[in-house]
Amino acid sequence: xxxxxxxxxxxxxxxxxxxxxxxxxxxxxxxxxxxxxxxxxxxxxxxxxxxxxxxxxxxxxxxxxxxxxxxxxxxxxxxxxxxxxxxxxxxxxxxxxxxxxxxxxxxxxxxxxxxxxxxxxxxxxxxxxxxxxxxxxxxxxxxxxxxxxxxxxxxxxxxxxxxxxxxxxxxxxxxxxxxxxxxxxxxxxx
Amino acid sequence: xxxxxxxxxxxxxxxxxxxxxxxxxxxxxxxxxxxxxxxxxxxxxxxxxxxxxxxxxxxxxxxxxxxxxxxxxxxxxxxxxxxxxxxxxxxxxxxxxxxxxxxxxxxxxxxxxxxxxxxxxxxxxxxxxxxxxxxxxxxxxxxxxxxxxxxxxxxxxxxxxxxxxxxxxxxxxxxxxxxxxxxxxxxxxxxxxxxxxxxxxxxxxxxxxxxxxxxxxxxxxx
Numbered sequence: 001x002x003x004x005x006x007x008x009x010x011x012x013x014x015x016x017x018x019x020x021x022x023x024x025x026x027x028x029x030x031x032x033x034x035x036x037x038x039x040x041x042x043x044x045x046x047x048x049x050x051x052x053x054x055x056x057x058x059x060x061x062x063x064x065x066x067x068x069x070x071x072x073x074x075x076x077x078x079x080x081x082x083x084x085x086x087x088x089x090x091x092x093x094x095x096x097x098x099x100x101x102x103x104x105x106x107x108x109x110x111x112x113x114x115x116x117x118x119x120x121x122x123x124x125x126x127x128x129x130x131x132x133x134x135x136x137x138x139x140x141x142x143x144x145x146x147x148x149x150x151x152x153x154x155x156x157x158x159x160x161x162x163x164x165x166x167x168x169x170x171x172x173x174x175x176x177x178x179x180x181x182x183x184x185x186x187x188x189x190x
Numbered sequence: 191x192x193x194x195x196x197x198x199x200x201x202x203x204x205x206x207x208x209x210x211x212x213x214x215x216x217x218x219x220x221x222x223x224x225x226x227x228x229x230x231x232x233x234x235x236x237x238x239x240x241x242x243x244x245x246x247x248x249x250x251x252x253x254x255x256x257x258x259x260x261x262x263x264x265x266x267x268x269x270x271x272x273x274x275x276x277x278x279x280x281x282x283x284x285x286x287x288x289x290x291x292x293x294x295x296x297x298x299x300x301x302x303x304x305x306x307x308x309x310x311x312x313x314x315x316x317x318x319x320x321x322x323x324x325x326x327x328x329x330x331x332x333x334x335x336x337x338x339x340x341x342x343x344x345x346x347x348x349x350x351x352x353x354x355x356x357x358x359x360x361x362x363x364x365x366x367x368x369x370x371x372x373x374x375x376x377x378x379x380x381x382x383x384x385x386x387x388x389x390x391x392x393x394x395x396x397x398x399x400x401x402x403x404x405x406x407x408x409x410x411x412x
Contacts, residue, residue, distance in 0.1 A: 011214065013206040020205065024198050042197060049205050053212070095204045097197075105197035 006066050010056040023070050030074045033119035033142045038109035039098035046097035048074045072153030136161045137168035258282040265370040287371040290380045296387040365392040
C-alpha cells in the first residue's frame with residue numbers, strides 16, 4: 001500500500017483489508033515479542049489495528065513508510081497495556097481479539113510466542129531504561145527496524161534515535177551482553 | 191501468512207465492520223496530483239453546510255501549490271506549498287465561503303507604486319479573480335497595478351479597523367492556517383500576503399481593507 005492510500009483505511013473497508021493482510025502477521029509477531037499470553041496477544045493485535053484505524057486520517061507520508069508507522073502504533077498500544085489493567089482495557093475495546101480465537105488459533109499463537117522467547121527476555125531486561133531510549137532500542141533490537149525507521153515510527157529525528165540507541169546499548173551492555181556466565185535474564189532457547 | 195488463518199480472518203471481518211460503521215470522512219482526499227476542484231460551487235454554502243468537504247488543490251508541477259479544506263465545524267483550513275497560483279487559491283477560498291484576497295507580490299512599496307488598470311499586467315492572462323467581488327488579484331511580479339484598485343477607497347480612519355495576523359504556521363515547509371468564515375464581520379476580507387515572496391513569509395490578516403501599509407490601495411480605478 002502506498003503511503004498516500006493509508007488514510008483511506010479509516011473509512012474504506014477494502015483499503016483496510018489490503019492494509020490488514022499486509023501487516024497482520026508482522027503485528028502479531030510484534031506483540032508476542034512483548035507478551036506471552038495468547039489471549040492477551042489476540043486482544044492486542046485487535047487493539048493495534050483499531051488504533052491504526054483511528055490514527056490513519058492524520059497519517060502523512062512524511063511520517064515514514066506504513067510498516068514503520070504501524071510499529072509505532074503497536075508499540076504505543078502494547079506499552080499502554082503494560083501500564084494499566086487488562087480489565088480496564090477490556091471494558092472499552094470495540095473488538096475483543098481473544099473471543100475470536102479457537103483452539104487451533106491459540107496453538108498457532110503459542111507457536112509464535114515460543115519462537116520469540118528470546119526477544120521477550122530482551123524486552124523484560126529493558127524495563128530499567130529511560131522511556132525514550134527504550135522505545136528506540138525495542139524497535140531496532142526486537143523488531144529489526146533500522147534506526148531511521150525507528151525514528152519515523154516514533155516521530156523523532158534520526159540523529160536523536162541514533163543517540164538514544166547508543167546510550168541504551170551502553171547501559172545494557174553489563175546487563176545483557178557481558179555477563180556470559182549468569183545472564184540477568186535467562187533466554188529459553190538460542 | 192500461515193496455513194489456516196482463522197483468527198486473522200475473523201478479526202478482519204470484525205475490523206472491516208468497525209471501518210464500515212465509522213462516520214463518513216469529512217475530507218475525502220488530501221492533495222491530489224492533478225488540478226481539481228470538487229464539491230461546492232456556490233459561494234457561501236460551505237459556511238452553512240457542516241460536514242461537507244471542499245477539496246481544492248492546484249498543481250505547479252510535482253507538488254500542489256495549495257490545498258483548501260472545509261472542516262465540519264464550518265472553518266476552512268488552508269495549506270500553501272508554493273506561491274505559484276494565487277488566483278486559484280483565491281477562487282478556491284471564495285468557493286469555500288471565505289472572502290479572500292490573495293496577493294503574493296512581495297510587500298515592498300515599489301511593487302505597489304505603479305498605477306494602472308488592474309488587469310493590465312502582461313503574462314498573467316488568467317486573472318479571472320479581477321472582477322470577483324470587487325477585488326483585484328495580482329500574480330505578476332511588479333507594476334501590475336494597485337493591489338485593491340476595485341475595492342473602493344477605504345473610508346478615512348477605517349483602513350485597519352480589525353486586523354488579525356500571524357495565524358500562519360509552517361509545517362513541512364508549508365504555510366497552514368484555518369479561517370472560520372462565520373467569525374468574519376460584514377465587509378471583512380481575508381488577506382493572504384507575503385512580505386518577502388517566500389512561503390515562509392506568508393501572513394494572513396482579517397480586515398476590511400488591505401492592512402499592509404506599503405501596499406495600501408491607490409486611488410480607485412473604475
